[in-house]
Amino acid sequence: MVTKTEETQLERLENQVDNGGGGAWEYLCLVRKLKVRRSEKVLEHGLSILNDPKKRSTLGPEGDFVSSNAEWTLYEQVAIAAMDCHSIDVARDCIKVLRKNFPESKRVGRLEAMLLEAKGSWAEAEKAYSSLLEDNPLDQVVLKRKVATAKAQGDISGAIECLNKYLETFMADHDAWRELAEIYVSLQMYKQAAFCYEELILSQPTVPLYHLAYADVLYTLGGLENLQAAKKYYASTIDLTGGKNTRALFGVCLCTSAIGQLAKGRNKEEKENPELQSLAAAALEKDYKQRAPGKLSLVTAALKSLKVSS
Amino acid sequence: MAEDLVLDTPIRDWVLIPLSVVMVLIGVLRYFVSKLMRSFQVPDAKIVKEGQVIVRARNLRAGANFIPPKSFRARRFYFSNEENGLLHVPKGQSQNAQAAQMFSDPNMATDMMKKNLSMIIPQTLTFAWVNFFFSGFVAAKIPFPLTQRFRSMLQNGIDLSTVNVSYVSSRSWYFLNLFGLRGLFSLILGEENAVDDAQRMMQMGGGFGFDPTKNLSAEKDSIDIIQHEWALPKFEQRAEAVLRKLVH
CATH class of the missing domain: 1.25.40 (Serine Threonine Protein Phosphatase 5, Tetratricopeptide repeat)
Structure with a gap:
């Protein structure tokens, strides 16, 4: 949940960044922390950092000196935002850079599968997700992505099935309940x-x-x-x-x-x-x-x- | 009462500062070692599910009055019926099974070993080192007086009752560092990476003999005894009050 103060802070930062006042990195961090969906802004400002080698090199100290992985986190964030905005090329470039640095990573594998999904090659994406699930059958992100792919293909009953299976294990995830509720409403399954x-x-x-x-x-x-x-x-x-x-x-x-x-027609004993x-x-x-x-x-x-x- | 002790400056240069620096370095080193040894562990589906069941049951307990009586009764039955309720623990599956599973799973055991080793080994080594080289030093003096009760905290290793309590012995300085460097670690290693000894010790105490089935049955008992009282009828009056204020 995003609280009021956090929202105003985000708004203020967004204004500042939009008007060229700097603080793009802080803005991106805040977006990531609050998990809000501002894909266009993230894409714009994230790319401006990534394309500017001078700015990119300053990312290290702003994170902390031991883990200089701020840059890679940014690549991931920009890649996801790019997929959301359908800038497939940008996303592909970002993921390529990540793959080069983390050849074995499951997290990058997830991004690659998402790229397939964004491109609309459903079968391949599903295959990729399934292989990811073999390694870790409880990966919440991948399980949710599977629901999303099913829904995107118009396979609503498949999406419901996936969601129900997901909720059987992760039954305290209220966002998933909400999604399921909305799907049921759209199908007029009101009960x-x-x-x-x-x-x-x-x-x-x-x-x-x-x-x-x-x-x-x-x-x-x-x-x-x-x-x-x-x-x-x-x-x-x-x-x-x-x-x-x-x-x-x-x-x-x-x-x-x-x-x-x-x-x-009935007795009116309990008058409203x-x-x-x-x-x-x-x-x-x-x-x-x-x-x-x-x-x-x-x-x-x-x-x-x-x-x-x- | 003794006169003011004069602390030699070499004590500062060769005891106080080296001790702190070594503690910081060991903390950083330990962080990297534990990072190296950290193995990704696929969580067990059953344990994850049990945790989620407990969260959901707790939600039901907290928000019970917000859903209609029929829905509440259906949920209670779902959670706590004797046949296949989610919170119902079959009698045969007691703590023994849990413990046996814990020890039969070598991955779990080694993981715990690794965690403990990365904590205990450097700690014993530094403690031995401090004891060997620096025992009996009065390393520092805090600039304000303290009562006698602080003696055991600040003058560990000095068995003199006449020394003013505001002097700190080297061994106590070690302990103060051990528990007090958390802020510094969170600065240099990043927020979430802080090596918190005190917290780890607590975790260690709670880690053994933890039994999720006990949690489940406790949750079941508390769900069984809830008196459901639908809160919504009251809301009509409250809404009326709200609207009355709004309209007039």
């Missing part, structure tokens, strides 16, 4: 997706996005019980975001009206408290009034139709 989102909520109970996504899935599943649960999760999203999430506000309104429709909905509607109207006055009439009409039907 499975709901399970994945539950897992995400368990691992990070205070991230409102997971509550919101879970509520969306529950609402889509439908049924009285799910709708009530969805409303609760929309409510928790509102609480966690301080009422700033428009989607959650709409969600509460939709859920209330849907619950009202479903429960119309209507106040939450009216408050959400009021919050929505206020929000629209402030930020998009032109669309206010549309929102009021939509909300009114919801209220009428409930």
Whole structure:
């Protein structure tokens, strides 16, 4: 997770580097440390360091004097960024340099396989990954890459299979759960997706996005019980975001009206408290009034139709 | 009470400084030796999985109130049912099996040997060296007074109760260096490479007789006794409060 302070620091450094203020290496280090995806910037600034022998030679002392492998780390970083930006030639050059220096390395082997993947030669890439897995069957990066290759080829069920196998062992990896949830949603397998989102909520109970996504899935599943649960999760999203999430506000309104429709014929022993909905509607109207006055009439009409039907 | 001792400058030049320099050099040397001997070890799938299971079970315990009761019960069953629950440890597979596996795996044993050797050998050698050449020196004086309790820390190797406590004996200087050079190592060897003796000693203590199955069954017990109380209904009221504040 990237914290607020880290993000502002990154932003500041990025600005500084973009405007020619130096500090490119620090910026690249920070990007690597925070694991953020800024491939274009990394490619641009990383290449400017690598192509300038004077700058490159100063990398050593800035790392530390014993391990002067800062340069190689940079090559790896630039290679991955280049593949992300589809600058295959740059990536190939970087990997070639690395291969020359580390002829036996598995890590370079991984990069080579990724290059094959970036070029779109799936079969070869998969073969390379499989041979890497033979050496170390628990290599998380390679296992994830296999999922990505399957997904890139459009083999969604293969990707799901790979991910499930991965999660069987690495079941505490919430990023993988998230990926799986999104795949299931894209396939409209909402029950499975709901399970994945539950897992995400368990691992990070205070991230409102997971509550919101879970509520969306529950609402889509439908049924009285799910709708009530969805409303609760929309409510928790509102609480966690301080009422700033428009989607959650709409969600509460939709859920209330849907619950009202479903429960119309039945006994109304547990009356849903209507106040939450009216408050959400009021919050929505206020929000629209402030930020998009032109669309206010549309929102009021939509909300009114919801209220009428409930 | 003795008068102020005057420390000869050769003591500084031939005891205090050489001792520190040697300690630093040995630290650097040891770093390289351990780097040479470090073998990449393919982690055991079972152990990795057990660790992940424990993390996930812990997550379940911490966040249990955030998921609906039905989902929680399904998960609890998944983790702790008696047939094939992930946290359920079959009776036959007790600590003995674990210990036997540890000793039957030669790779593990040699790895541990290497780790310990790279730590113990230089340590005993330097200690012997310090003891042999520098025993009984008063090597330094700290510039502030200290209470008697510090005597065993600062004047190891000098059995005189009349010496002012702020004098440091050479052997104590060795120990201070041994445990205090971590910051310097992290400067010259890079952040994560610091050779931390104190930490290693602790690891050594915990390394033996560690039994993951015990962890599993402890986690199972604590999952079994959780009272699930869904927190979400409360959130509706909280959301109402939030919105009320926002609207008005």
